Amino acid sequence: MEFIIDTADLAAIRRIVEYFPVTGVTTNPTIIARENADFKALLVAIREAIGNLQLHVQTTATKAEDIVAEAEALHDLLGDPFFIKIPIDAEGLKATKILSQMGIGVTMTAIFTPQQALMSALAGATYVAPYVNRLDNICADGSGVVEEIVQIFDNYAIDAKVLAASFKNVEQVHKAALAASHAVTINPELFDQLICHPLTDAAVAGFTSDWKKVYGEKTVQDLI
Ligand code: G3P
Numbered sequence: 001m002e003f004i005i006d007t008a009d010l011a012a013i014r015r016i017v018e019y020f021p022v023t024g025v026t027t028n029p030t031i032i033a034r035e036n037a038d039f040k041a042l043l044v045a046i047r048e049a050i051g052n053l054q055l056h057v058q059t060t061a062t063k064a065e066d067i068v069a070e071a072e073a074l075h076d077l078l079g080d081p082f083f084i085k086i087p088i089d090a091e092g093l094k095a096t097k098i099l100s101q102m103g104i105g106v107t108m109t110a111i112f113t114p115q116q117a118l119m120s121a122l123a124g125a126t127y128v129a130p131y132v133n134r135l136d137n138i139c140a141d142g143s144g145v146v147e148e149i150v151q152i153f154d155n156y157a158i159d160a161k162v163l164a165a166s167f168k169n170v171e172q173v174h175k176a177a178l179a180a181s182h183a184v185t186i187n188p189e190l191f192d193q194l195i196c197h198p199l200t201d202a203a204v205a206g207f208t209s210d211w212k213k214v215y216g217e218k219t220v221q222d223l224i
Pocket of ligand 1: 006026027028131133134165166167185
């Protein structure tokens with residue numbers, strides 16, 4: 001499963017890329033606006049920070065022709081691997097058909113139903129992004145929707161991947177993994193929570209104290 005960073009916070013991106021196995025960065029207009037920075041300079045800096053990892057940037061256009069123009073301009077600016085994020089609607093589908101023919105990757109976003117995902121994939125989207133937490137918030141089983149999309153893609157040998165999004169806790173990520181989501185995009189804090197466990201801390205504390213009783217402050221390197 002791919003892990004992608006759902007933020008435009010440069011310091012957080014640099015930290016997560018350094019420490020965690022990730023395949024890219026996703027943004028949306030809310031995430032970008034949160035940084036309150038020069039849009040172009042911020043995207044160029046993110047590209048510099050992540051090198052050849054994926055960069056997913058969302059369009060703000062609503063007409064297919066305008067979406068295509070924005071995607072081309074962003075692709076020219078940021079280079080591959082690049083994916084234009086397009087909210088699912090008829091104009092978005094039309095843009096996806098055009099962009100996939102042009103070889104520009106599309107991540108269809110704001111997905112809430114398996115049929116939205118199926119239509120996106122058939123139009124040529126590389127990724128579809130169902131919003132897990134927003135579905136859970138209305139008692140609509142976010143991981144269940146992920147599972148159904150994966151099953152439909154498998155049923156028809158569709159190449160598109162599920163990039164599950166909108167996570168608020170570790171349990172949701174765990175369920176997405178059990179549902180065989182191909183990818184998840186999560187915020188930086190959730191990366192830390194995924195690997196944190198009090199029993200791990202207690203185990204390490206025990207190792208350290210037992211070692212010090214015999215070897216004091218000496219390290220393995222000091223003794224070999
Ligand atoms: O980028 C799309 C998705 O991750 C949004 O998440 O937290 O706004 O529901 P959220």
